[in-house]
Amino acid sequence: MLNYEYQLEEILDISGVDIGRCMKCGRCSASCPSYDEMEHRPHQFITYLARGDVAALLESDALWQCLACFSCVQRCPRDVKPANLIEAVRLAAIRPKGAEFLTVEEVEAKFAPDMPQQLLVAAFRKYMR
């Protein structure tokens, strides 16, 4: 448990988010283009962290489904920045474990000749350590 307390603190710190500002309106999730793919929805990241349930989020597939489109950040009426929180959990998950969503070999297998470099650079940043 101590371990997770530390991680909770770390997540809140590197996200820069004040979860106390959230008024649970759900607008972030309603704006999210990845909503259907997310095991935990943007507003749930705030609810879970508020009650200290870090473990579920660290294992959540939702970490890999955020598109960094910033709709949730733009539309949140309380300026909570849910995407920053999801990113902070993703960092907390990949940094200690070295977890990777995709390996270099998997990326190679998915490579298509017409892919822009931008796609590969973005994938390396988001899916690998």
Added chain:
Amino acid sequence: MNFDYYPGCTLKTKAAGLEAGARRAARALGFELCEIADWQCCGAVYPLGKDAHAEKLPSIRALKAAENAARPLVTLCSACHHVLKRVNDDAAKNKDFRDTIARYDEDLAYGGGATVLHYLEVLRDFVGFEELSRRVVKPLTGRKIGAYYGCMLLRPSVVMAFDDPENPTIIEDFIRALGGEAVNYPLRAECCGGYISLSNEAKANELSRKILADAARLDAEFLITACPLCAYNIRKQNQLPIYYFTEILEEALDVKL
């Protein structure tokens, strides 16, 4: 007036057309893009973590070069523009970030003094769309064109300060300046799926097709974009063609090779 220019990883290769058209059009309009020396890839995705410092150094180097040259730093790729503008904002507003960078390498001490502009902003704010329309040689009369903004030019608007994030008009104004008809379809600022096309292609296809269906419903003949990744995701659907905005610009100015 001349501008410093940051190309980014994709513009020398897969999106060479985005750059080539921009350079030819700039010359025709009376300005030059001066590529900064030894630029490094911005990383394509803005690092959101408050402690992400090293990831921002390539942007800091580019921003500092522009500050030293006392010229605004112009970008063409939506992703580069997004990353550079946000890192510049961090340097201007976040003292901890500034101090950490300066501690790492005092030559990189930087206070956010550069101005980052997208090429579209140069057209709007320096050339002016009225002037641009006077320079048009081959107007795109009768062409129904959908502006595809995507995410990164607009959001978060407090930092990007590019246009109204929910109802942008800059690319529509650009299309009209070139004599074309701008198709104002509702999903023009929705996400194409971005990098998820690598890990979950079906999702990117679904999002891209929704955008395309919306534009087609209002009779757009083709879409224009400033983002190589949007272009890739949209093009793959084989529905409407998608071009870089600089491709129709060079066509209208009649400077296309």
